Amino acid sequence: MNQLPGITASARLRLRRGARGPSAPMSPLARREARQGLLFIAPWILGFLAFTAFPMVATFVFTFLNITLAQTEPIHFVGLDNYVQLANDKQVWDSLSVTLRFAILWLPVSIVVPFVIAVGLNSRYIRGASIMRTLFFMPYVVPFVAGVLVWQQMLSDSGWLNDVLRALGWSKPPSWLFDINAIYPALVIMGVWGIGAGIVINLAGLRGIPTELYEAARIDGAGAWAQLRHVTIPMMSPIIFYTLILGVIEVLQYFLVPLVLKNGTGEPGGSTMFYNLNLYLTFFNYQEMSYGATMAWLLFGIALVITMILFWLARRWVYYAGER
Numbered sequence: 001m002n003q004l005p006g007i008t009a010s011a012r013l014r015l016r017r018g019a020r021g022p023s024a025p026m027s028p029l030a031r032r033e034a035r036q037g038l039l040f041i042a043p044w045i046l047g048f049l050a051f052t053a054f055p056m057v058a059t060f061v062f063t064f065l066n067i068t069l070a071q072t073e074p075i076h077f078v079g080l081d082n083y084v085q086l087a088n089d090k091q092v093w094d095s096l097s098v099t100l101r102f103a104i105l106w107l108p109v110s111i112v113v114p115f116v117i118a119v120g121l122n123s124r125y126i127r128g129a130s131i132m133r134t135l136f137f138m139p140y141v142v143p144f145v146a147g148v149l150v151w152q153q154m155l156s157d158s159g160w161l162n163d164v165l166r167a168l169g170w171s172k173p174p175s176w177l178f179d180i181n182a183i184y185p186a187l188v189i190m191g192v193w194g195i196g197a198g199i200v201i202n203l204a205g206l207r208g209i210p211t212e213l214y215e216a217a218r219i220d221g222a223g224a225w226a227q228l229r230h231v232t233i234p235m236m237s238p239i240i241f242y243t244l245i246l247g248v249i250e251v252l253q254y255f256l257v258p259l260v261l262k263n264g265t266g267e268p269g270g271s272t273m274f275y276n277l278n279l280y281l282t283f284f285n286y287q288e289m290s291y292g293a294t295m296a297w298l299l300f301g302i303a304l305v306i307t308m309i310l311f312w313l314a315r316r317w318v319y320y321a322g323e324r
Contacts, residue, residue, distance in 0.1 A: 062293035069287035082294040095278040103251040105184050106191060110247045114198030122206040137196035148260045151190045180271045187257060198243060205239035237318045252303050255280055
């Protein structure tokens with residue numbers, strides 16, 4: 001690097017660091033603004049420390065102890081015993097397999113269906129799009145447990161869905177909630193009923209795509225399918241990636257629906273014993289706090305690894321306009 005004549009080494013160092021180096025004292029105004037900023041974010045910092053950071057550290061410590069809610073022996077250090085038990089626990093790996101099998105079925109539906117509906121609602125040929133958008137979103141605000149109980153009745157053997165199938169000529173419609181082969185499609189149907197938030201997110205992304213791109217594509221002779229493939233999907237890839245990450249986290253935490261439907265029994269045939277449901281039962285039914293904490297850290301590790309892989313793969317297909 002060429003040195004500027006007539007400038008000392010210390011001056012050159014200050015030029016590299018900026019007009020005000022990092023050692024320069026803060027002005028009274030800057031100090032006051034910093035204090036005010038810390039004061040405003042203090043509630044969040046305290047909440048994060050009390051309800052996120054401290055519980056995470058505590059549960060990690062629990063994994064090396066023998067804590068239960070019905071403690072019958074002194075708390076002591078057990079080393080890696082909880083992790084060894086976890087590795088040899090068939091129920092843990094079976095519940096993880098149940099979760100992954102359901103994720104393979106649910107994730108494509110939870111991403112594709114809201115996107116397709118949002119594309120339809122965003123079309124200029126659709127009339128009453130605002131009313132339809134409201135109707136799609138309304139199930140999302142229904143209390144979750146109430147919605148599950150309603151669907152439990154509708155998917156029963158004598159529910160209206162099977163009545164419709166019988167009217168269409170299906171003599172023996174599936175027993176949705178009691179057949180191992182039908183329970184996952186039933187859970188997907190219940191999940192699709194509440195995709196209103198995903199539709200709104202996709203609509204927001206579609207509204208942010210510049211119309212000039214579509215005009216340029218039409219000038220080049222691109223039809224509707226070509227515009228969708230070469231304009232809409234690339235520009236929506238950050239939104240699709242966002243919904244994918246949220247979907248992965250949600251499906252790994254999936255447990256409330258099978259808990260309400262089957263009271264946490266895992267019926268039929270263990271097909272609804274999801275990992276997070278098994279974790280919930282370990283904590284609150286079996287009261288094994290240390291072992292439950294070990295299961296929770298395994299779930300955290302799985303979610304972290306999957307998320308890191310998805311972020312690594314995102315470099316190949318997610319398009320950020322600001323980076324080009």
